[in-house]
Amino acid sequence: MPRGNKEHQRERRLGNTRRTQRSNAARERSLKALWAMRQGDSLAKAARDNGVTARTIKRYIGSALVQNRPGGRISATTSDRLVRYLQIPGPDGPIDINVRGSKLASKFAKYKAAVNRLLAGDRDALKSWRGKKLAGIPLVTDTKTLVEQEHQQMLPYSLYRFFSGGAA
Numbered sequence: 001m002p003r004g005n006k007e008h009q010r011e012r013r014l015g016n017t018r019r020t021q022r023s024n025a026a027r028e029r030s031l032k033a034l035w036a037m038r039q040g041d042s043l044a045k046a047a048r049d050n051g052v053t054a055r056t057i058k059r060y061i062g063s064a065l066v067q068n069r070p071g072g073r074i075s076a077t078t079s080d081r082l083v084r085y086l087q088i089p090g091p092d093g094p095i096d097i098n099v100r101g102s103k104l105a106s107k108f109a110k111y112k113a114a115v116n117r118l119l120a121g122d123r124d125a126l127k128s129w130r131g132k133k134l135a136g137i138p139l140v141t142d143t144k145t146l147v148e149q150e151h152q153q154m155l156p157y158s159l160y161r162f163f164s165g166g167a168a
Helices: 005-017 021-038 043-050 052-065 100-120 145-152 160-164
Strands: 066-067 074-076 082-088 093-100
Touching: 021 052, 021 074, 052 066, 052 100, 074 093, 082 100, 082 145, 093 100, 100 145
Parallel strands: none
Antiparallel strands: 066 074, 082 093
């Protein structure tokens, strides 16, 4: 029995969004290499330091690279519209989100850094984030909720727990 056009399109769309674990890891390393290039590294050095090839970087983040002339140095653009898969604290635990663009991803990173500062003991770390939304997502700024999630080890990126001996 032939499949309907809509069913075929749905399968193709789902197939395009599913990535293998290996592919996701290569994409993450490519994004780290892009960050290194924005800090001044060459494409070759960024690739070498992040365990990927220049070809892999071009495959995953090629739209964020520019070459001014043929044979010239390839450099990173100042920002991009690439999708990043992030995890942020939610009211009941971590929330997986898709963020488009380096500028918005940087804002989420600053929020996550503020959460980590709060968990390290800085009570005013989230003061500027209270009542804010990023990409339409309300940010959790309740100290009790975040500390409770930290104690339950629901915040996978809380590095301060290992260095300072505990949360706030």
